[in-house]
Amino acid sequence: MSEPDRIFSQPQPHIPDFTFNEDVVRVFPDMIKRSAPGYPTIVENIGLLGARFAQPDSVLYDLGCSLGAVTQALRRHVKTERCRVIGVDNSSAMIQRCREYMLAQDSMYQELLPVELQEADILELDFQPCSLVAMNFTLQFIAPEQRLDLLRRIRQSLLPGGALVLSEKLCFADPEEHALLTDLHIDFKRANGYSDLEIAQKRTAIENVMRPDTFETHRERLLAAGFSKVVLWFQCLNFSSMIALP
Ligand code: GEK
Numbered sequence: 001m002s003e004p005d006r007i008f009s010q011p012q013p014h015i016p017d018f019t020f021n022e023d024v025v026r027v028f029p030d031m032i033k034r035s036a037p038g039y040p041t042i043v044e045n046i047g048l049l050g051a052r053f054a055q056p057d058s059v060l061y062d063l064g065c066s067l068g069a070v071t072q073a074l075r076r077h078v079k080t081e082r083c084r085v086i087g088v089d090n091s092s093a094m095i096q097r098c099r100e101y102m103l104a105q106d107s108m109y110q111e112l113l114p115v116e117l118q119e120a121d122i123l124e125l126d127f128q129p130c131s132l133v134a135m136n137f138t139l140q141f142i143a144p145e146q147r148l149d150l151l152r153r154i155r156q157s158l159l160p161g162g163a164l165v166l167s168e169k170l171c172f173a174d175p176e177e178h179a180l181l182t183d184l185h186i187d188f189k190r191a192n193g194y195s196d197l198e199i200a201q202k203r204t205a206i207e208n209v210m211r212p213d214t215f216e217t218h219r220e221r222l223l224a225a226g227f228s229k230v231v232l233w234f235q236c237l238n239f240s241s242m243i244a245l246p
Contacts, residue, residue: 002029008201018205020066020091028067028094034192035202036137036169037185038236045234046134046165047073049243053163054080055131060113062087063122064138068098068115072105074134075112083131084114088122095119123150127157136167136241140210151225158246164227167234167241169212181238188237218242 005027008015018024024031032039050060050073060078062071065087074085089095095117102115118125122138123146133154139147154164172178189199213221219230219242227244234241 005031008198022093025093047077050074051077056081058131060132131162155226164244171212
């Protein structure tokens, strides 16, 4: 279904900033699995978290849904009555392909939650009352100065008893810890077949568009946005996932 990711395999004289265009869409499932340690585990477990936090008559959001991996996990695991999933992404190439994936899922399973896909900027959404919001590696692509306001708006839309699941690549204040986990991440990518050239060129392409924070920065910002508790439920190397409770 997904082509192997060879986007950065040839030397490129000029490396433009990374965008979620059609070339990326074609290889995305392969790219994210080989680049993000723990990704399949996180996606599957967001389905389980959805089953725990979903409330009847509410929305479950998948913000920055890409090809809908999290949306599919939620649709498979959540059985709560009259829930629906809204997947949002501002890449039209992603949303277009995501629609095809959802139709394929519909044809394979019965009684899945209804899903609505929106091509939109999550910074401009009018959030509906929701019991679960998943941002699986999306906040890191939002300009740092806009992150707090977005989290505030999510917090205000979350129903009591709901949850935000926030997965992010982390950086670390301690230079030794940061260097070790960065090196181990490079080892992970190498072990998954990426060459040193691919790793270096991808880093150049992404460093201006993806800006990770430390866990402490995430925690403090989530508390400032009005969340009462932040639980780190998953970490593999420098990739993490948190649950923030209203
Ligand atoms: C997964 N969650 O497979 N509004 C909407 N979408 C955005 C915005 C924005 N302002 N900024 C970025 N995106 C997915 C993986 S990928 C993470 C998420 C990665 C979208 C962007 O188009 C892309 O599809 C997604 O956020 C980030 O579980 O590739 O590392």
